[in-house]
Amino acid sequence: MHHGPTSIWPDFMAGQSEEPVRVLLVDDDEHIRRVIAQELMADPRTLLVAQAASLREGRRAMRLHAFDVLLVDLYLGDGEGFELLQCLKTIHPHAEAVVISLMDDDEQVVRAFELGATGYLVKNSLFGNYAQAVLQVVNGGASITPHLARRLLQRFGAAPAARQDVRDGAGESEPLSLREKEVLGMVASGYTSAEIAARLLISAATVDTHIRNIYRKLQVRTRAQAVRFASLRGLF
Template identity: 75%
Template sequence: MHQSPPVIWPDFLAGQTAKPVRVLLVDDDAHMRQVIAQELMADARTLLVAQAASVREGRRAIKQHEFDVMLADIHLGDGEGLSLIDYMKSIRPSAEAIVISIMENDDQVLHAFELGATGYLVKNSWFGNYPQAVLQVANGGASITPHLARRLLQRFDGNGASAAAHAPRRAEHETERLSQREKEVLRMVASGYTSTEIGTRLLISGLTVNTHIKSIYRKLQVRTRAQAVRFASLRGLF
């Protein structure tokens, strides 16, 4: 039995019952697709608009369907699901991507984030939480298991300083330092908070938070939140 979605869902968040978050699901495991599909359809805040079982079908679905979030298996029968992220960004740049996998692999996670993914879920540990992950990324957050997040942070702690020391220096205008407020915002982005949640905690508006995030992107010369967090960690900016 699936649990019903919470009765109270703030009207300023994406995923209202009258306008649910639209999802494209790509997985070559028919049973897994069924499990995820049932969870998404059981929550009135998410709407499954299409399914695909291969890279080829996924590319076709990306072109044919309007959607907000793509859930894609990392390994598909005819290729890598990660290749769909870049294709999706070229066709539907406002859509978000969540990678799903049967295992936690640090290098794969980092590569997925570098390509523009905003979530990485391990199948066996996320039953019952796919709608939650979709809603989280649709509202500006990131979705990753706490265990994997801790491992990645420890990896940054161990390798960040040496990587930063050997990173090629950019021109001065490209390495403009982040302000203290921007570092504060970036730390909260790294923790998975949405713009609205960051604004509430810092006592500023969500619009101001987004202005800070755009400034962070410009200073670090990145395009996604995941890229900003990784670059800042490697360069020792926080």
């Protein structure tokens, strides 16, 4: 039954039963595709519009179908999912991308975020479900497997060179206000603009204004880039 999740889903958020979030799935593992497809089809807020089992099929599907979120494995039989992340920028620049992979190598995760991904999920780990991940990113949040997020924050937050740069004034950006740091910290925790607004008792429009200011001050274009930059610079 779908009454639980949808009955409390705010009507201003993307993913209503009459207009579900459209998803394109690219993974060469048939079993994983079946599992993800079942989860997406079980939630009326998400709609699986197409599946692909290879890099070549993925490229074709991206051109044939309209979609809001790309779920993509990094290792496909005939190439790497990184190529699809690059293609996404030109074919569907407004679509979100979430990587699904068995690998959680830090460098691969960082590369995926640099290519514009707003989520990174490690298969066979605890992170909720794929429908929730899709809804998170399409509503302005980030979706990342919890233990991976913690490891990355520890890694970047512990980088002595980055902290030394801040002390020495090297590579300084315009300083963030206390409220902007607070908003950025919540973005890093995966909260959507609406959730941040509710927690801070401000409007979603005000949250979006803070996020735009954060982008401008840090000279970044995506939430993932903002979080990574802030972690490297020890801003929170």
